Amino acid sequence: MSNALAIAGVSAVLKDLLDSGLIDHQVTDALGAGVLVSSLAPDMVPISGDGAVPRLNLFLHQVTPNAAWRNVELPSANASGRRIRNPPLALDLHYLLTAYGIAELQAEVLLGYGMQLLHDNPVLSRAAIRAALNPSPVSGALLPTVYQALRSADLAEQVELLKITPTAMNAEEMSRLWSALTAHYRPTAAFQVSVVLIESQAAAVSPLPVLTRGQRIPPLIPGEPEREEGVVVTPGLVPPYPTLESVNVAAHETPSTLQVGDLATVRGHHLAGTSRFLVLRNDVFRLAHEIALPDGSDDTVLNFTASLPASLPAGLYRLELRVLRPGEAAPRTSNPLPVALAPVITFPPVAMTRSAGNTLSLRIGFQPEVRVGQKVALLMDTREAPAQPFNASTGALDFNFADAPPAGATPLLRLKVDGIESIAIDRGARPPVFFSHRIKLPV
Structure with missing residues (x-):
């Protein structure tokens, strides 16, 4: 399988294919000018001034999951969340091949040669990929930094070969795409490269091979090897397991x-x-x-x-x-x-005080203890107050209720820890009733 450098590796291989093909077809002689092959975004390609030259430009405009490979090797984790295999990330790459010219008919000539080269090479061989990403006898040290990194893309080692397929884009799709690119339209052909398989190298748990199906049992004929018990068949709809x-x-x-x-x-x-x-x-x-x-x-x-x-x-x-x-x-x-x-509130509260500004402060004991990082709140009837900050596991916390109910009120208390409330309803009673988890508010 390939690694995360494979997407850039495909662009580099296509660029090398076009560059070498234009040289072999002596396109420079046909145009009377030098030709450049690039892989830039269309809005970065110069179309005027000294930087404007005849060129073919590759642009990767979309990446989509490959439908045939997307469910291979799934599930990737067992019931406890441990990784058991590394499913490949299967991708289809969608490119635009755009021709630029600085004189009449140059763009058409370049687009024709570019499409012919892709048509003549519908499958990128492993040898072509290796030659493009690791050229010989050119020293890797002479390559730009990004190309030196692409030598380790492992693109030629993936199980599927890369296939080039022309795709059709209607006028509306092409217009929307070029409008989004904020670039001037030039003659363009769309094609797809499939499939790039990117696989993680994360450690996984691999089960041992099966030696026998069931236990070993004595042979039917004395002196023969022991037999497998085989698959146990249980009639009925209830599985014979706990x-x-x-x-x-x-x-x-x-x-x-x-x-x-x-x-x-x-x-x-x-x-x-x-x-x-x-x-x-x-x-x-x-x-x-x-x-x-x-x-x-x-x-x-x-x-x-x-x-x-x-x-x-x-x-x-x-x-x-x-x-x-x-x-x-x-x-x-x-x-x-x-x-x-669920948490359980210890009644009565450890402490209850009311300030001059009518803020009710409650210190509530409970079990089990809450840990640092858990979200704790106390509900007094329909009012909710978060717990005051704490920095260690504890079985008692402080809560403040602003604009508290008047003295003598008997609200129902509920404690909520990480979204789980203490049990306040006796569902065994008919009809269900609240437990006596009420307090009488002080003056």
Whole structure:
């Protein structure tokens, strides 16, 4: 595969193809003047004065994804976000070939030769690419700096050869393009070069080859080698692997939400076994906490208490079950189930004061602790106040409410950490009711 220098490398190869072709066809003799091949933006090409000379100009005006290659080697990462392969960045390059002349018919002559050269070379060979980017016997030190860098583009080593295809642009498209370029129009032909494959060199995780499908089992004939167990076929629509479907807490019945100390029920299938652990993973802080479970024979339900350390912050987690299933030699890990760990306010508040300017200051205790970088806010009924700045993990923070409600009011408090609110509703009641998370405001 090529690298990030491949796009510039293609322009350099095309420029070399046109330059060499014009020399071979002795175009200078036909025009009676020297010819220049450039790869500038059209608005940078001089069309008058001393810099105006007969020239062919290449301009890369658009880069598009290649439809045939864009899904190759995907996905590039596994479920945990680790890179498992480097899919190529497949691109089609769209060029304008423009002819400039300083005398009558010069532009037409140059455009004709340029289009013929591209037509005669519809595929750029690896030898032509190497000769253009690493000319011999010319020393690389004599080349301009950018051309010295292009020698390492690896363009000739990519698996696909570069193909040149003419494309049609109608008058409206051409007019809009040249208007956007703020340049004077000259005879122009459009063409496409496909496909450039740019591949990253980032490290990836590569799985080992498969030795056997299933376990080794005794041979049918004594003395023969052991056999593969083969693919296990299970009739039915339920896969025979540990699967978590839901987590519920009877104390509040908030879907997929836990608080520290909750007694939770997880439902699924194929949950029975030994050496069982529930694992809570937080991708933001790269944390993993294991909760040991007793061995069990119930395949559909398991109960656990969320006895979590104070250092495990509120936020979004992935809940997984690791279990050694009956009759198996290695433990299995279930699917990840998204779960929110909600903060819990400690009542009553640590401190409440009201200033002469009617600003209410509250110091609220809570669990688990919040970490530096987490966004914390306190909601008092419909009012919201951000936490005062803190520079270390803490279980208590200060909040200020300007123009506070009058003394004696009993607003409902909710704490929000990284967008996850403390649980304020008992959804198990019929109809649902608020928990008694209210305070009485001071004078």
